[in-house]
Amino acid sequence: MMDLLTASMSETRKAIAEKKVSAVEVTKYFLVRAEKLNPTLNAFIKFNPDCVKQAESIDQKIAKGENVGVLAGVPFGIKDLLCTKGIETTAASKMLTGFVPPYDSTVVARLKNAGATIVGKLNLDEFAMGSSNESSFHGVCKNPWNPEYVPGGSSGGSASAQAARLVMGTIGTDTGGSIRQPSSFCGVVGIKPTYGRVSRYGIVAFASSLDQAGPMVSTVQDAALTLEVIAGIDDLDGTTSSKPVEAFSKNLSADMKGKKIGIVREYHNSELVHPDIRKTYEQALETLKNLGAELVEVSIPLTKYAVSMYYLISASEASSNLARYDGVKYGYRSDFKDLSSLPLDDFYAQTRAEGFGKEVKRRIILGTFCLSSGYFDAYYNKACQVRRLLRNQYDEAFAKCDAIISPVSTTPAFKIGTRVYDPLKMYLNDIFTTSTNLAGLPGMSVPFGLTSDGLPIGIQLTGHHFQEQKILNVAYALEQNSAVKGKTPSVY
Amino acid sequence: MSTKISYRGFEAVIGIEVHVQLKTESKIFSADATTFDSADNENTSPVSVGMPGTLPVLNKKAVEYAIKTGLALGCNIRKKSVFSRKNYFYPDLPKGYQISQYDEPICEHGSIQFEVEGKSKTVGITRAHLEEDAGKSTHFGQYTLINYNRAGIPLLEIVSEPEMHSPQEAAEYCRTIRSVVRYLDVCDGNLEEGSLRCDCNVSVRKVGETKLGTKVELKNINSFRFVEKAVEYEIHRQIDAIENSEKIVQETRLYDPDKNRTFTMRVKEDAQDYRYFPDPDILPVIVTDEQLALVKKSLPELPLQRAARFVKDFLLAPSDAHLLTEERELSDYFEACGKACGNYKAAANWIISELLRELNDSKLAVHNSKVSAQNFADLITQIDQGVISGKIAKVVFKEMWDSGSTAADIIKAKGLVQVSDVGEIEKIVADVITANPSQVAEFKAGKDKVIGFFVGAIMKASKGKANPAIVNEILMKKLSE
Amino acid sequence: MSSDKFNKDVIQKIANLARLRLSPEEATEFSEQLSKIILHFDEISDLDTQGIEPLITPSEIEYSTREDAVKQNFHAADMVANAPEKQGNLFKVPPVV
Numbered sequence A: 001m002m003d004l005l006t007a008s009m010s011e012t013r014k015a016i017a018e019k020k021v022s023a024v025e026v027t028k029y030f031l032v033r034a035e036k037l038n039p040t041l042n043a044f045i046k047f048n049p050d051c052v053k054q055a056e057s058i059d060q061k062i063a064k065g066e067n068v069g070v071l072a073g074v075p076f077g078i079k080d081l082l083c084t085k086g087i088e089t090t091a092a093s094k095m096l097t098g099f100v101p102p103y104d105s106t107v108v109a110r111l112k113n114a115g116a117t118i119v120g121k122l123n124l125d126e127f128a129m130g131s132s133n134e135s136s137f138h139g140v141c142k143n144p145w146n147p148e149y150v151p152g153g154s155s156g157g158s159a160s161a162q163a164a165r166l167v168m169g170t171i172g173t174d175t176g177g178s179i180r181q182p183s184s185f186c187g188v189v190g191i192k193p194t195y196g197r198v199s200r201y202g203i204v205a206f207a208s209s210l211d212q213a214g215p216m217v218s219t220v221q222d223a224a225l226t227l228e229v230i231a232g233i234d235d236l237d238g239t240t241s242s243k244p245v246e247a248f249s250k251n252l253s254a255d256m257k258g259k260k261i262g263i264v265r266e267y268h269n270s271e272l273v274h275p276d277i278r279k280t281y282e283q284a285l286e287t288l289k290n291l292g293a294e295l296v297e298v299s300i301p302l303t304k305y306a307v308s309m310y311y312l313i314s315a316s317e318a319s320s321n322l323a324r325y326d327g328v329k330y331g332y333r334s335d336f337k338d339l340s341s342l343p344l345d346d347f348y349a350q351t352r353a354e355g356f357g358k359e360v361k362r363r364i365i366l367g368t369f370c371l372s373s374g375y376f377d378a379y380y381n382k383a384c385q386v387r388r389l390l391r392n393q394y395d396e397a398f399a400k401c402d403a404i405i406s407p408v409s410t411t412p413a414f415k416i417g418t419r420v421y422d423p424l425k426m427y428l429n430d431i432f433t434t435s436t437n438l439a440g441l442p443g444m445s446v447p448f449g450l451t452s453d454g455l456p457i458g459i460q461l462t463g464h465h466f467q468e469q470k471i472l473n474v475a476y477a478l479e480q481n482s483a484v485k486g487k488t489p490s491v492y
Numbered sequence B: 001m002s003t004k005i006s007y008r009g010f011e012a013v014i015g016i017e018v019h020v021q022l023k024t025e026s027k028i029f030s031a032d033a034t035t036f037d038s039a040d041n042e043n044t045s046p047v048s049v050g051m052p053g054t055l056p057v058l059n060k061k062a063v064e065y066a067i068k069t070g071l072a073l074g075c076n077i078r079k080k081s082v083f084s085r086k087n088y089f090y091p092d093l094p095k096g097y098q099i100s101q102y103d104e105p106i107c108e109h110g111s112i113q114f115e116v117e118g119k120s121k122t123v124g125i126t127r128a129h130l131e132e133d134a135g136k137s138t139h140f141g142q143y144t145l146i147n148y149n150r151a152g153i154p155l156l157e158i159v160s161e162p163e164m165h166s167p168q169e170a171a172e173y174c175r176t177i178r179s180v181v182r183y184l185d186v187c188d189g190n191l192e193e194g195s196l197r198c199d200c201n202v203s204v205r206k207v208g209e210t211k212l213g214t215k216v217e218l219k220n221i222n223s224f225r226f227v228e229k230a231v232e233y234e235i236h237r238q239i240d241a242i243e244n245s246e247k248i249v250q251e252t253r254l255y256d257p258d259k260n261r262t263f264t265m266r267v268k269e270d271a272q273d274y275r276y277f278p279d280p281d282i283l284p285v286i287v288t289d290e291q292l293a294l295v296k297k298s299l300p301e302l303p304l305q306r307a308a309r310f311v312k313d314f315l316l317a318p319s320d321a322h323l324l325t326e327e328r329e330l331s332d333y334f335e336a337c338g339k340a341c342g343n344y345k346a347a348a349n350w351i352i353s354e355l356l357r358e359l360n361d362s363k364l365a366v367h368n369s370k371v372s373a374q375n376f377a378d379l380i381t382q383i384d385q386g387v388i389s390g391k392i393a394k395v396v397f398k399e400m401w402d403s404g405s406t407a408a409d410i411i412k413a414k415g416l417v418q419v420s421d422v423g424e425i426e427k428i429v430a431d432v433i434t435a436n437p438s439q440v441a442e443f444k445a446g447k448d449k450v451i452g453f454f455v456g457a458i459m460k461a462s463k464g465k466a467n468p469a470i471v472n473e474i475l476m477k478k479l480s481e
Numbered sequence C: 001m002s003s004d005k006f007n008k009d010v011i012q013k014i015a016n017l018a019r020l021r022l023s024p025e026e027a028t029e030f031s032e033q034l035s036k037i038i039l040h041f042d043e044i045s046d047l048d049t050q051g052i053e054p055l056i057t058p059s060e061i062e063y064s065t066r067e068d069a070v071k072q073n074f075h076a077a078d079m080v081a082n083a084p085e086k087q088g089n090l091f092k093v094p095p096v097v
């Protein structure tokens, strides 16, 4: 039997289609592995009881000679922010405990349609608000490279499960770095597509103008293939683009000759950056230069304000998006003894006070404030105006280069519970990732370096709108020269 | 400017918001049905129940209907309009916000014209914007139950300028809006089912005062008659309050038709902070010149224009023309009937006096009538050709209404053909004169009034079938002999 | 330095608007943290954005609409299945006056 720990998705699918291995065997292999390692990692918060059944139906199709999709028999884990029909979906919040959606998110529907099996639902920061996975109602998820460390967030469960290879692929979501930062912390490949590339239907909304889902997987090849499957216009999301989805995986090319790689002047002397991160970044520049790429300096002065813009806009949108959690239709309702004498406002206020965690409440308060009368112009609207100016600066930068290279985060993974609880300090760590979402650009993290403690470090690539192919290609080139290549986490 | 209407030295200022339910098959942002009588929560989906991650996708038809109505109201149609979120908590609002249009509505700056007591009145339309309806709450004292079948049904909210000054103007404004949207076929106009909801903002001020008084919003008015009564009541309530040195509170009041009074629903303490912001889930609505031209071309003739044409081309009385154009269906019927018989005036008279009476008595719509426009025209032709008298025609019409038969069949079956044979009529006239010598004497003595008596007796003797013109002629001749 | 934009009265007013009951400790904590945060975010106030149209959707996506067609894929029972309290196929809430 093939080595499922290293096999690519397309190799696995081919072996299944040619009946060298059954989908059931593959699925069971990962199920056993996940059940064994999950108690250490807390990556999965729910397993799908129908997973083996899905695999059986793939095998039956193959036995009957029917066509199967490009991910036939490939087991996936799904961030618990994406609705899964018939499987509890909680957004890692008490507020949504017990919620069983009668519908699939489009991303999950497309994966299933391509033959992927769904192993279960992955941990995250509550409502995707956080960057360490410590705000999950289901408890913190661990970094498989060192279980004393956070996996990053908010898609921490996806990064952790993928790094420990509990599945062949995972889906994460990214509002301000939530795919890229944990991918960097856990040494996996994660891509946040262009805004509008992937349907948001069925993904618990955090900030509607910033959210995108994307693959968090082992290789650039697998990322490209998964993206092909989940991308493209969707009737259920009016903000998806009708742009054709290219054959990203077939078109992959590591040829960097003549490629122009932008380096952002404003990032140069960032004092915030950890020395190991800086070293990795400089090595990546060196590698690309050696491969024939041309490094060009670009300037995006407004990136300095990205964190402020990001939190003002995302909190505003979130305050409205989270208004639907009110104890009426689904999810948590405070245990009221007697409805008949209960004032409606108390019904709401108590239910929401008990159902939401602290970080979520903090952002609801911030966002409600930014939209409230007297403050709208100074905060929400002002941030949206600066957002346009920021995008314009990116448009100018991409006139000069094919992709922009930068660190993903200021630090590598940190120890659980060690961050003094200072939200502002925590927010400021998102300096490299948030502007990508604000400008709607595709961005990804590819593992490239290691800290002195042996933790992985990713490199971020950002492309112009709908230019995912270009950043996938640069990542493909870096991947082949990565220090993380061939290394496995301690929990493996 | 029309002359000010004064109430005890006060002037009323009225602005109206009409919520028009657009007649689409599916909801504004989801594919759920919009049927009125569905089982509890049967017309819902994850989108309309506001389940996590679901997204609105705009219904093309709702936009088209909004443009159509906007054009009919003489509005500017924005090339780019924006949906915003109006944030507030209420159990009938599944997402915690209503998707509506705020500072960039699809239609703006229009006007509407109508007549009140024979005088023409023009009222400005501030804006007309698209939004989604909320669900329905049913109250049981101990608890409330929520049904989201209505949540997401497309509404066009038409907002007038505060330019009406009497209850009659307010009611006529609402009637005209209803007539227009029914002409356009964008709304069924059913007030009882809530397809059209009129909220009136009423304030009063001393005549001559330029500053507006504190306005009160009247809601839940489900007939035009009640619009008139509610506004009337409210004007006097406010004047009474001012005269008693009480303060008018800015509030929402409901009208109770049984008691004919308004009462407080809720006081708007601190103005609600709805935290409007553009909905990032919906791209701005783009209306192209081509689309606008296409909708323009599809616009039907509107009631006011049509009434004017009826007066000009068919020489109808303005009041008749108005009556016949209130409903598009009726005016289409009238035109078809007039065209088929060639006598529009007669068609107008007959439709108003006979058809409308029957329709009202049986509470039916024009399309329910068993008498088709063509059959009605045939009946009028029978009169015009002297086959039957107008009096007999009424009997024939009644029969047509009941049975659906044609005029010709009924006239034939019942032997109702008018007698125009001079010999036969002469004989009846002679018999009547012979039988009534004293009346003949009165006539000779100069009492012309007895002619009526003779005509009646002759018609009775002929069972109403004698041609009245010939009867008259022969009678006068014989009496003068 | 700290801003009083998030003093406790403001926090309370905003919490009411957001229908969130905050404990006194939470209110104090949020007041301190958010005052610091908003002070930092005030950095954007110096930027000149005169006449700049706010950007909402960051990438170019063509405006499109749905055809007006009914698709009834769900039944009432599916829609109320997750309700904390229901009666028949209706959602049950406290009396709304």
Ligand SMILES: [Mg+2]
Binding pocket: B017, B157
């Ligand atoms: Mg209104």
Ligand SMILES: [Zn+2]
Binding pocket: B019, B131, B157
């Ligand atoms: Zn409205």
